[in-house]
Amino acid sequence: MNQDIIISVIEMLGTFAFAISGIRHAAAKQFDWFGGYVCGIAVAIGGGTIRDVMLSTTPFWMTTPIYMICTAVALITVAFFGRWMEPLKNAWFVFDTFGLALFTIAGIQKSLAFDQPFWVAIIMGCITGSAGGVIRDVLLNNEPVIFHKEIYAMACVLGGLVYWLCILTELPAEISAILTFAIICLIRFLAVRYHISLPILRDV
Amino acid sequence: MNQDIIISVIEMLGTFAFAISGIRHAAAKQFDWFGGYVCGIAVAIGGGTIRDVMLSTTPFWMTTPIYMICTAVALITVAFFGRWMEPLKNAWFVFDTFGLALFTIAGIQKSLAFDQPFWVAIIMGCITGSAGGVIRDVLLNNEPVIFHKEIYAMACVLGGLVYWLCILTELPAEISAILTFAIICLIRFLAVRYHISLPILRDV
Amino acid sequence: MNQDIIISVIEMLGTFAFAISGIRHAAAKQFDWFGGYVCGIAVAIGGGTIRDVMLSTTPFWMTTPIYMICTAVALITVAFFGRWMEPLKNAWFVFDTFGLALFTIAGIQKSLAFDQPFWVAIIMGCITGSAGGVIRDVLLNNEPVIFHKEIYAMACVLGGLVYWLCILTELPAEISAILTFAIICLIRFLAVRYHISLPILRDV
Numbered sequence: 001m002n003q004d005i006i007i008s009v010i011e012m013l014g015t016f017a018f019a020i021s022g023i024r025h026a027a028a029k030q031f032d033w034f035g036g037y038v039c040g041i042a043v044a045i046g047g048g049t050i051r052d053v054m055l056s057t058t059p060f061w062m063t064t065p066i067y068m069i070c071t072a073v074a075l076i077t078v079a080f081f082g083r084w085m086e087p088l089k090n091a092w093f094v095f096d097t098f099g100l101a102l103f104t105i106a107g108i109q110k111s112l113a114f115d116q117p118f119w120v121a122i123i124m125g126c127i128t129g130s131a132g133g134v135i136r137d138v139l140l141n142n143e144p145v146i147f148h149k150e151i152y153a154m155a156c157v158l159g160g161l162v163y164w165l166c167i168l169t170e171l172p173a174e175i176s177a178i179l180t181f182a183i184i185c186l187i188r189f190l191a192v193r194y195h196i197s198l199p200i201l202r203d204v
Numbered sequence: 205m206n207q208d209i210i211i212s213v214i215e216m217l218g219t220f221a222f223a224i225s226g227i228r229h230a231a232a233k234q235f236d237w238f239g240g241y242v243c244g245i246a247v248a249i250g251g252g253t254i255r256d257v258m259l260s261t262t263p264f265w266m267t268t269p270i271y272m273i274c275t276a277v278a279l280i281t282v283a284f285f286g287r288w289m290e291p292l293k294n295a296w297f298v299f300d301t302f303g304l305a306l307f308t309i310a311g312i313q314k315s316l317a318f319d320q321p322f323w324v325a326i327i328m329g330c331i332t333g334s335a336g337g338v339i340r341d342v343l344l345n346n347e348p349v350i351f352h353k354e355i356y357a358m359a360c361v362l363g364g365l366v367y368w369l370c371i372l373t374e375l376p377a378e379i380s381a382i383l384t385f386a387i388i389c390l391i392r393f394l395a396v397r398y399h400i401s402l403p404i405l406r407d408v
Numbered sequence: 409m410n411q412d413i414i415i416s417v418i419e420m421l422g423t424f425a426f427a428i429s430g431i432r433h434a435a436a437k438q439f440d441w442f443g444g445y446v447c448g449i450a451v452a453i454g455g456g457t458i459r460d461v462m463l464s465t466t467p468f469w470m471t472t473p474i475y476m477i478c479t480a481v482a483l484i485t486v487a488f489f490g491r492w493m494e495p496l497k498n499a500w501f502v503f504d505t506f507g508l509a510l511f512t513i514a515g516i517q518k519s520l521a522f523d524q525p526f527w528v529a530i531i532m533g534c535i536t537g538s539a540g541g542v543i544r545d546v547l548l549n550n551e552p553v554i555f556h557k558e559i560y561a562m563a564c565v566l567g568g569l570v571y572w573l574c575i576l577t578e579l580p581a582e583i584s585a586i587l588t589f590a591i592i593c594l595i596r597f598l599a600v601r602y603h604i605s606l607p608i609l610r611d612v
Contacts, residue, residue: 141346
């Protein structure tokens with residue numbers, strides 16, 4: 001019961017932070033409110049929607065309006081209180097990382113519930129956590145930032161491998177999820193703190 | 205019976221105008237005939253395809269070749285009679301607006317027929333009417349025009365709300381559809397006539 | 409039996425060549441290893457995934473990890489042996505063309521197996537063969553190359569028409585497939601050798 005509340009709170013904070021990320025990128029391109037809302041929604045629900053379409057199930061956001069409402073609140077926040085957001089940037093980063101970790105775990109668990117093998121579940125976890133940002137960059141006509149900046153999606157992949165190991169060693173699902181959550185957040189925090197990137201491909 | 209014919213005529217005019225829009229944008233980027241055809245198709249069927257995938261049903265264009273043929277006619281029109289199109293631009297604008305209104309209503313009605321709640325149906329109506337243009341802009345490597353120009357997708361959302369109100373007040377479906385059609389066209393005409401846009405998001 | 413082995417070998421060569429194409433384009437944009445892998449995957453499985461989503465079936469790559477492994481091998485090849493790839497460019501071109509032909513035929517046959525009419529099957533064959541390259545270009549923020557370069561996707565369409573003719577004249581499926589394969593490869597080789605393009609659309 002308490003656990004469900006904690007998960008719901010993290011999910012809403014993560015959705016809010018994801019939506020903020022989309023809306024702020026849209027603002028940097030002088031988009032209007034509608035464009036900002038669509039970019040916010042794209043980040044907040046894009047990854048999970050791709051996952052659900054591939055799993056041949058109804059996209060998760062069609063079962064409750066909470067994600068639409070949460071993005072609307074994020075839009076109002078940026079539109080009216082945008083100037084006060086800059087000092088809070090560490091908070092957004094932390095919420096965004098929590099969202100990344102939680103969405104990755106949710107993607108893995110949902111895929112396993114649909115009887116997918118573990119390697120598919122890890123890919124789906126990675127898509128759930130990071131594909132929304134790619135859609136945002138495509139809509140904004142930018143090169144996807146996760147393809148050449150600090151480690152982001154690889155944190156989801158490594159977290160997925162940790163989850164797999166936990167399940168293989170028969171740890172209970174809750175402990176596995178908490179461990180995975182901690183690992184993804186840790187990798188992301190370290191990557192940004194120390195500017196850790198993957199090697200760049202040489203042009204050939 | 206007569207009513208079905210009217211709807212079919214509007215649908216073909218709308219599909220034709222949507223395809224023309226994609227093909228002309230492709231021509232502005234020096235695409236070849238194939239590229240033009242794909243951009244035309246993208247505008248004509250892109251939104252409805254996303255809707256149908258999310259509703260877990262077969263994309264509507266796979267059940268009849270009429271949309272492919274209509275786009276082929278549009279391609280031939282632009283390729284051979286392009287120079288005579290400029291004076292007709294008001295006609296394209298009117299057809300395009302008719303298409304927007306009709307596709308929005310079709311998207312709402314199909315979603316309701318699939319037992320979706322009304323707020324999902326309005327989103328699906330908006331996607332049906334306007335997502336094709338976004339796909340066109342993504343394929344052409346442009347910033348999506350509906351995110352920073354005159355009101356376009358918001359006309360679908362407002363039309364959807366009107367349709368909802370009509371149904372809530374137990375108006376018959378046909379009257380509701382005609383009213384919604386009129387509202388969407390009116391908003392779009394006024395928006396373009398008086399350059400009405402949504403507020404731009406400030407960069408934060 | 410032997411025939412299955414030949415098809416599997418061509419499929420792996422084609423997947424490898426498609427993945428190489430995505431990874432090399434990513435390298436030209438200074439993407440990191442993860443970005444390269446995603447672009448490689450996008451070319452290798454993007455078209456088939458769109459086809460499977462439209463046919464309302466599970467994407468083919470979720471049933472075996474072979475495509476993920478093949479793309480990983482391609483990534484290692486580019487990352488470590490990239491400097492030796494230039495002299496082999498004719499080999500990549502040949503493999504890529506084999507992949508295009510084989511994927512087109514596979515797309516047609518799978519669509520027919522799902523009881524789609526032939527005109528849908530030809531479109532699906534074209535999507536299976538060429539949509540991956542479009543997704544790559546969208547992710548890389550380039551204009552899709554198949555919309556304004558030598559004939560590429562039209563080879564799939566023409567190959568599909570040949571396959572249709574063969575089936576109409578009641579040729580056995582294997583002979584039809586071999587003929588179609590040969591035609592697609594021939595058109596592609598001739599198009600590149602003699603720089604044959606479709607006409608460009610005039611800006612109107």
